[in-house]
Every structure is written in structure tokens, then in C-alpha cells.
Amino acid sequence: MSDLNKLGLAEARDLLRKGETNSVELTESCLKAIDAADALNAFVHKTPEIALERAKAADARIATGDAPAMCGLPIGIKDLFCTKGVDSQAASRILKGFKPEYESTVSQNLVDAGAVMLGKLNMDEFAMGSSNETSVYGNVVSPWRREGDTAELTPGGSSGGSASAVAADLCLAATGTDTGGSIRQPAAFTGITGIKPTYGRCSRWGVVAFASSLDQAGPMTKNVRDAAIMLEAMCSHDPKDSTSADLAVPNFEAMLTGDIKGKKIGIPKEYRMDGMPGEIEKLWSDGAEMLKAAGAEIVDISLPHTKYALPAYYVIAPAEASSNLARYDGVRYGHRATLAQGDGITEMYEKTRAEGFGPEVQRRVMIGTYVLSAGFYDAYYNRARRVRTLIKKDFEDVFAAGIDAILTPATPSAAFGLGEMTDADPVQMYLNDVFTVTVNLAGLPGIAVPAGVDKQGLPLGLQLIGRPWEEGDLLNTAYALEDAAGFVAKPAKWW
Known part of the structure; x- marks a missing residue:
């Protein structure tokens, strides 16, 4: 065959x-x-x-x-x-x-x-x-x-x-x-x-x-x-x-x-974004109709904290990445930069990480380190964690109301x-x-x-x-x- x-x-x-x-x-x-x-x-x-x-x-x-x-x-x-x-x-x-x-x-x-x-x-x-x-x-x-x-x-x-x-x-x-x-x-x-x-x-x-x-x-x-x-x-x-x-x-x-x-299928109103292409909008409504035709009940729902999800994610994810990627330092495994005469351990870390990480990883590590730093921890990281709890509760409330x-x-x-x-x-x-x-x-x-x-x-x-x-x-x-x-x-x- x-x-x-x-x-x-x-x-x-x-x-x-x-x-x-x-x-x-x-x-x-x-x-x-x-x-x-x-x-x-x-x-x-x-x-x-x-x-x-x-x-x-x-x-x-x-x-x-x-x-x-x-x-x-x-x-x-x-x-x-x-x-x-x-x-x-x-x-x-x-x-x-x-x-x-x-x-x-x-x-x-x-x-x-x-x-x-x-x-x-x-x-x-x-x-x-x-x-x-x-x-x-x-x-x-x-x-x-x-x-x-x-x-x-x-x-x-x-x-x-x-x-x-x-x-x-x-x-x-x-x-x-x-x-x-x-x-x-x-x-x-x-x-x-x-x-x-x-x-x-x-x-x-x-x-x-x-x-x-x-x-x-x-x-x-x-x-x-x-x-x-x-x-x-x-x-x-x-x-x-x-x-x-x-x-x-x-x-x-x-x-x-x-x-x-x-089955109850929820359609969250907050996902109707400004500027969403008509094709995506149509696909979504067609999908709801397909599920309805299969015997499901379509219910409009609200997930009120959705608009804060992206900013919260792009604080929490880089913060955790900055912590997780700290282990890649040129000491234990992987790439190690070639050092010049007189370079110490600090220069080794700096050169290794600059050479080893690409621009997007560097960007996220720097954002993560920034939001975890002493002056900004509460303003960014802790606030994002609180928003995350609210987003999780939005879903819990919807499921508690019988949405499948x-x-x-x-x-x-x-x-x-x-x-x-x-x-x-x-x-x-x-x-x-x-x-x-x-x-x-x-x-x-x-x-x-x-x-x-x-x-x-x-x-x-x-x-x-x-x-x-x-x-x-x-x-x-x-x-x-x-x-x-x-x-x-x-x-x-x-x-």
C-alpha cells in the first residue's frame, strides 16, 4: 500500500x-x-x-x-x-x-x-x-x-x-x-x-x-x-x-x-473583537449553528476580565521565563562563549547569554526580569497574578451556571x-x-x-x-x- x-x-x-x-x-x-x-x-x-x-x-x-x-x-x-x-x-x-x-x-x-x-x-x-x-x-x-x-x-x-x-x-x-x-x-x-x-x-x-x-x-x-x-x-x-x-x-x-x-455551549461576547475579519465572525456563527443542529443549546455568556488576559499573560509568562532561563549560564551544559584575557565569571555569563539567546528570548527575559525587580514586583507581577485569579473565576462562574x-x-x-x-x-x-x-x-x-x-x-x-x-x-x-x-x-x- x-x-x-x-x-x-x-x-x-x-x-x-x-x-x-x-x-x-x-x-x-x-x-x-x-x-x-x-x-x-x-x-x-x-x-x-x-x-x-x-x-x-x-x-x-x-x-x-x-x-x-x-x-x-x-x-x-x-x-x-x-x-x-x-x-x-x-x-x-x-x-x-x-x-x-x-x-x-x-x-x-x-x-x-x-x-x-x-x-x-x-x-x-x-x-x-x-x-x-x-x-x-x-x-x-x-x-x-x-x-x-x-x-x-x-x-x-x-x-x-x-x-x-x-x-x-x-x-x-x-x-x-x-x-x-x-x-x-x-x-x-x-x-x-x-x-x-x-x-x-x-x-x-x-x-x-x-x-x-x-x-x-x-x-x-x-x-x-x-x-x-x-x-x-x-x-x-x-x-x-x-x-x-x-x-x-x-x-x-x-x-x-x-x-x-x-449540552450547553457558551458564546462569550468579549471574544467579539474590534476589527475581527468577517470570515472569522462567520465561521464562529456557523460553528454555533452546527452545534445547535447537533442538539446542543447555544447560550450567550460573559467572561468580563477577558480584555486583561493578554497583558496579564505577557507579564506572567516572561517573569517565569526569566526565572527558568537563569540556569542557562555557560557553566553546566550547552553553549559557552569564548572569553577574552581577564574576563571573569560575570563576563562569561553576559557573553554566553548574549550569544546563546535570540532576540525574542532576550526581549522576554528582560521584560520578565524587569517585572520581577524590587520596585515593580507589586505594580506588575502581583497585579497580573490577581487578574489571572479573576479570569479563572470568570470561567468557574460560567461552568457553575451549567455551561459544558x-x-x-x-x-x-x-x-x-x-x-x-x-x-x-x-x-x-x-x-x-x-x-x-x-x-x-x-x-x-x-x-x-x-x-x-x-x-x-x-x-x-x-x-x-x-x-x-x-x-x-x-x-x-x-x-x-x-x-x-x-x-x-x-x-x-x-x-
């Missing part, structure tokens, strides 16, 4: 169980696609030897008849996850040459489930960015193009390599991380599905930290069923992560009935061109996170589902926000939305 790389996880799993293909064939098909797609710059550390070794082991495991759902399925791993003996650079020069002697909990869970790692995926440096233009490896290119135009487009960020690779069928699925929208925004830009689970559902151990109270790993897949399968494999309680929830992980796939009769899920746009626009925003005011770039950051601040699960295309043929996504720990219910609502939207568009192959 040709084009095995175009399969989703569920389809490939079923073929493997029936003996109609094997993991080695699946893996070889993906490796061939990866080697032919260097123009996308999605895979930055290829691991074909590891992939084929794991594929052979998976085939042996499947033959015994006792294999989990992910066994034998080839996936990509975002470069933020530490992978034993394989470069784990977080797309930063400062971690050049770092090969961990351990495996992150999430990637270990996937290894234990028999998943096949094809390699490491490009991303924004330290996950800081919305367009995948801050990577030391260079920009990731989206497989999508505007109709009649050859301009290179962003796949979104920071999980841009993951989004590009899944959309271009280089792998069956990929891991991503989401601190302020870094799974959901690139998923929406590239016409795939991405879910950020409740904070604490996936372990953060072994994932290079950006903002510890916001970071959460999740799957990026070709459809909702695949997201349910992969999320179950990624989740676990982990004593090594103090924020990991000691909760049983349900069978998310078994919860996909598509029946949402009687909230429907919003995933992004304020379709994908923009590479280079179109980088020279502008950085705040313009930060506005890409306007619909997604509230979910991280409140620690809630959120999923982006492709729901249509704009007039230039580019994918547009809708976001569903769920109750904490109810990813199964959220996935089921997303499953109903996916079925109603019937999104089947694929990028035309040019790479």
Missing part, C-alpha cells in the same frame, strides 16, 4: 491489527516523506535508526496480540522534549550539543506505548513565538499556500514544526506544547487538530521549561479521534512533577459518541506570510494569542478543530474550551463539530 504516511493514527492502528501493513512499512513511508520535505524545515534532528529499531520491536509486540493503541505508529517529537541520547535543543543556540541522558515523561509514555519516534521537530526558540521565526534552525514553512501565490506562510508557533509535519503527512501525529496557544494556534493555521489538556494532566518533567505555571504538553493530530488516542498515551500521574494530577486517565476514544444533545463547553475562534486570522509581522511592533505578533491565552491562565483544556477555509483557500479553526479534567467530554463535543464541519481540505504538494 502506497502513501501510508497519509494515514491517521486510528486508520493505521486498525491496518496494523489486521495485518494489512506493518510498522516498518509505515515508518519507511514517513522517513521517505521527511527526506523529500526539507523545504518545510519541520524535522531538525532526524532519527531513522531509532525509528526503524522501534518499528521492528512494535511489529513483534503487535504479533503477540498484546499492544496498546499507539504501538507501531510513527510520530514526531517537538524539540522541547528531552529525548535520551538525541539532540534536545529547544531550538536555541545556547543548548547546542545537549543530548540528555534521560527521557521526558511524556515521550517515555509514548515509547512505552510502542510509538515510533521519527525525529525532533522545529519550534520557536524556547517556545517563545507565534510564527516559528525565532528558531536557531531557521523558519518552518507551512505546507499551505494562498491560492495563486507562492509566498511562504507561517505554520504558527511555537509548535510550528509539529503542525507543518502533520499537515504535510510527514508523520501520523506529533507532540506539541502550549503555554499561550502554541498547540491550538498552529493547528488552526495548518488545518489539523490540536488539544491542550487541563494543566497537570500531562507531566512537565523533562520538557524544557518556558513558563512553569502555564506550560502543558498535548497531541497534534489529523483528526479528533487521533487526538483522543494520543492524549491517553501521553497522560499519566508523575511523582517527578509536583503539579501532575493524581487522576485516572480515561479511555478518551471510547467517549467519542458524537452525541451532544442537551465554550466556543470561540482559534485565531484572529488565517496564516500570515513569513516575515510579514517580524519587523512590525512585537505587540502585533502577541495579539495572535488573543483567543488562546485565557485557557492557559485558567489551566483549562482547549482544542482547536479545523472548520473551514478563507477566500484564499487557507484553513481556519474554531476553539472549544472545556471544564477542568473533562477532556473526554470536550473531545466528544469537538468530534460532533468536526463531523458537522466536514473539513477535508489538504495543502497542494509543492515541496
Whole structure:
């Protein structure tokens, strides 16, 4: 069977169980696609030897008849996850040459489930960015193009390599991380599905930290069923992560009935932003109609503190980043600057960090250090934390009133061109996170589902926000939305 790389996880799993293909064939098909797609710059550390070794082991495991759902399925791993003996650079020069002697909990869970790692995926440096233009490896290119135009487009960020690779069928699925929208925004830009689970559902151990109270790993897949399968494999309680929830992980796939009769779906009025493109507005109202037609009740709701979410996020996230990135100092691992005669430890720190961090990371570290400094701690950081509490309470009040899920746009626009925003005011770039950051601040699960295309043929996504720990219910609502939207568009192959 040709084009095995175009399969989703569920389809490939079923073929493997029936003996109609094997993991080695699946893996070889993906490796061939990866080697032919260097123009996308999605895979930055290829691991074909590891992939084929794991594929052979998976085939042996499947033959015994006792294999989990992910066994034998080839996936990509975002470069933020530490992978034993394989470069784990977080797309930063400062971690050049770092090969961990351990495996992150999430990637270990996937290894234990028999998943096949094809390699490491490009991303924004330290996950800081919305367009995948801050990577030391260079920009990731989206497989999508505007109709009649050859301009290179962003796949979104920071999980841009993951989004590009899944959309271009280089792998069956990929891991991503989401601190302020870094799974959901690139998923929406590239016409795939991405879910950020409740904070604490996936372990953060072994994932290079950006903002510890916001970071959460999740799957990026070709459809909702695949997201349910992969999320179950990624989740676990982990004593090594103090924020990991000691909760049983349900069978998310078994919860996909598509029946949402009687569910209450909230439409928050505060997400109707000034200047929102008509296409996004229409997509949103069409999505609400689809859910209504499937039996859900549409309810107008208010999340009054939404307008403060972006400023609060861009205080809290840089503050935590400045603290987390203090460890990259040229002493223990990664890059160390060449010192001049007479340079001391202070000069070593300064030169190493100046050379090792890119401009966006430097900007955020400086903002974070500023808002944590003695004179400004209360004015900025503590105030932002109080605002975060109010945002979280907005959601709690809405869910307490009986709302089951909230429907919003995933992004304020379709994908923009590479280079179109980088020279502008950085705040313009930060506005890409306007619909997604509230979910991280409140620690809630959120999923982006492709729901249509704009007039230039580019994918547009809708976001569903769920109750904490109810990813199964959220996935089921997303499953109903996916079925109603019937999104089947694929990028035309040019790479």
C-alpha cells in the first residue's frame, strides 16, 4: 500500500491489527516523506535508526496480540522534549550539543506505548513565538499556500514544526506544547487538530521549561479521534512533577459518541473583537449553528476580565521565563562563549547569554526580569497574578451556571506570510494569542478543530474550551463539530 504516511493514527492502528501493513512499512513511508520535505524545515534532528529499531520491536509486540493503541505508529517529537541520547535543543543556540541522558515523561509514555519516534521537530526558540521565526534552525514553512501565490506562510508557533509535519503527512501525529496557544494556534493555521489538556494532566518533567505555571504538553493530530488516542498515551500521574494530577486517565476514544444533545455551549461576547475579519465572525456563527443542529443549546455568556488576559499573560509568562532561563549560564551544559584575557565569571555569563539567546528570548527575559525587580514586583507581577485569579473565576462562574463547553475562534486570522509581522511592533505578533491565552491562565483544556477555509483557500479553526479534567467530554463535543464541519481540505504538494 502506497502513501501510508497519509494515514491517521486510528486508520493505521486498525491496518496494523489486521495485518494489512506493518510498522516498518509505515515508518519507511514517513522517513521517505521527511527526506523529500526539507523545504518545510519541520524535522531538525532526524532519527531513522531509532525509528526503524522501534518499528521492528512494535511489529513483534503487535504479533503477540498484546499492544496498546499507539504501538507501531510513527510520530514526531517537538524539540522541547528531552529525548535520551538525541539532540534536545529547544531550538536555541545556547543548548547546542545537549543530548540528555534521560527521557521526558511524556515521550517515555509514548515509547512505552510502542510509538515510533521519527525525529525532533522545529519550534520557536524556547517556545517563545507565534510564527516559528525565532528558531536557531531557521523558519518552518507551512505546507499551505494562498491560492495563486507562492509566498511562504507561517505554520504558527511555537509548535510550528509539529503542525507543518502533520499537515504535510510527514508523520501520523506529533507532540506539541502550549503555554499561550502554541498547540491550538498552529493547528488552526495548518488545518489539523490540536488539544491542550487541563494543566497537570500531562507531566512537565523533562520538557524544557518556558513558563512553569502555564506550560502543558498535548497531541497534534489529523483528526479528533487521533487526538483522543494520543492524549491517553501521553497522560499519566508523575511523582517527578509536583503539579501532575493524581487522576485516572480515561479511555478518551471510547467517549467519542458524537452525541451532544442537551449540552450547553457558551458564546462569550468579549471574544467579539474590534476589527475581527468577517470570515472569522462567520465561521464562529456557523460553528454555533452546527452545534445547535447537533442538539446542543447555544447560550450567550460573559467572561468580563477577558480584555486583561493578554497583558496579564505577557507579564506572567516572561517573569517565569526569566526565572527558568537563569540556569542557562555557560557553566553546566550547552553553549559557552569564548572569553577574552581577564574576563571573569560575570563576563562569561553576559557573553554566553548574549550569544546563546535570540532576540525574542532576550526581549522576554528582560521584560520578565524587569517585572520581577524590587520596585515593580507589586505594580506588575502581583497585579497580573490577581487578574489571572479573576479570569479563572470568570470561567468557574460560567461552568457553575451549567455551561459544558465554550466556543470561540482559534485565531484572529488565517496564516500570515513569513516575515510579514517580524519587523512590525512585537505587540502585533502577541495579539495572535488573543483567543488562546485565557485557557492557559485558567489551566483549562482547549482544542482547536479545523472548520473551514478563507477566500484564499487557507484553513481556519474554531476553539472549544472545556471544564477542568473533562477532556473526554470536550473531545466528544469537538468530534460532533468536526463531523458537522466536514473539513477535508489538504495543502497542494509543492515541496
